[in-house]
Amino acid sequence: MAKVLMKGNEAIGKAAIEAGCRYFFGYPITPQSELPEYLSSELPKVGGMFVQAESEVSAINMVYGAAAAGARVLTSSSSPGIALKQEGIGYITNASLPAVIVNMMRGGPGLGTIQPGQADYHMTVKGGSNGDYQNIVVAPASVQEAVDMVMEAFDLADHYRVPVIVLADGLIGQMMEPVEFHYVPKWDLPEKDWALRGKGDGEKHMVENLVMEARECEEWNLAHYRVYRKIEEQEQDWEEYKLEDAEYAFVAYGTVSRIVKSAISQLREEGYKIGLIRPKKLWPFPQKAFDRWDGQIKKYLDVEMSMGQMVQDVAYACNDKHKIEFYGRTGGIVPGVEEIVVFAKKIMGGDK
């Protein structure tokens, strides 16, 4: 198929359909409203179902129901809407159900602004619901990558029976770039023989959340964490950019990583040996990238559209909090190339 020019939000909708998703439940909010709008017209054409729920809370619980019935199901929102969905995300996680949740982040906290942000890192990567859990979190930096990652997200969700969160900033949803759609399943996935599809003559299936016995709940949680350990081993994903001779490394994800790449071009022209570690998944965090490069990197320059929510993960990954310098903008401001160059030069000094 030839490339088409599409907005990130619409491209994600198309990617979901290509990956076999037939159910969407959501509620409009800027900057992701084009995604439900697109699916409201496109899902019925492929025999799917689009429901604009009365609120984000009901939408995420419709996702819970559809996932329990074995459907490939999607919901999307932006920061304050995702905050409302947290309870449901915890329930879906606890019930070991697959689902894909898109968060086109905007400035916060509270209702915040509608401009792009990355300040839902804590809520999404550390978990905004109650209890011991993790969700896989993928972080696209282009419209094409959003497409590829959404397709992969459905496979990851089904394979590990976990919710997967696509964490992008509003700019990824709003901008247009050329995209292609090639869905190649990551695994040959088995039938969902656990799904609630009406007992008939078959065996009884249950999707449960309440565990009365604490010992039993602990066993349940430990079973989840065995899956998480496997995900941490198998699914770390990152890009290494101009690190071969680098003495310094930016750490950035999403739109910011692209602005950082422009900054790297300028800095390298002036002789600075600097590259980038770009996490493509935020959980599991790419520990292996840091293990690989830490020996030659003097300092990590963490740049985000937040007040530094990823810093702790970078500190843990490189095991030296003194090696980290942070620069961030907040509230919906996208940093410019120039300010990142100035920040980097201040850290590197005359250290070319």
Add this chain to the structure above:
Amino acid sequence: MSTQKICCAGFGGQGALSLGKILAYAAMLEGKEVSWCPSYGPEMRGGTANCHVIVSDEAIGSPVIAENAACLIAMNQPSLDKFQDIIADGGVIVLNSDLAQLHGSAKTDKIYAVPANTMAQNAFGSAKLANIILLGAVVQSVGVVRTESIEEAFAQVFGGAKEKFIPDNKKAFALGYTFAKGEHA
């Protein structure tokens, strides 16, 4: 050319975003790397709207233009005032001279003042195609893409029921192209 940055700006409803989209589409059809990045705030009809288009032979870093734009298309006065400093030295400003005037000096002397509303009104009886007239002037003065690619982009963007709009769009494009050619002949 390795990278060209173009900023299109105007009132909401003037077609600044569509202008940028057709330019981006044409560049994509030529196999270039492209990004189209809209301003999205509380924009509405009558408010300001702009988009940043980047066309490159390489993967595009920041999709947001802060400086060194090869071209600014200013469809009204607030857009010209707000964005004229992001133009690169020797860049091109294409302005809709019916709604915007340059006061004082600009960073470039390559200025194309196109009375696009008047031209559209005269040719089509409405100002709707003023944006495509300006696009014609941009392709003539800055390049970025070939005329044939724009025509192919029209065919892709105006598919199906919208096909009837293609002839007028081509005509508007040609009007702007010819005008710009005459300006700096």
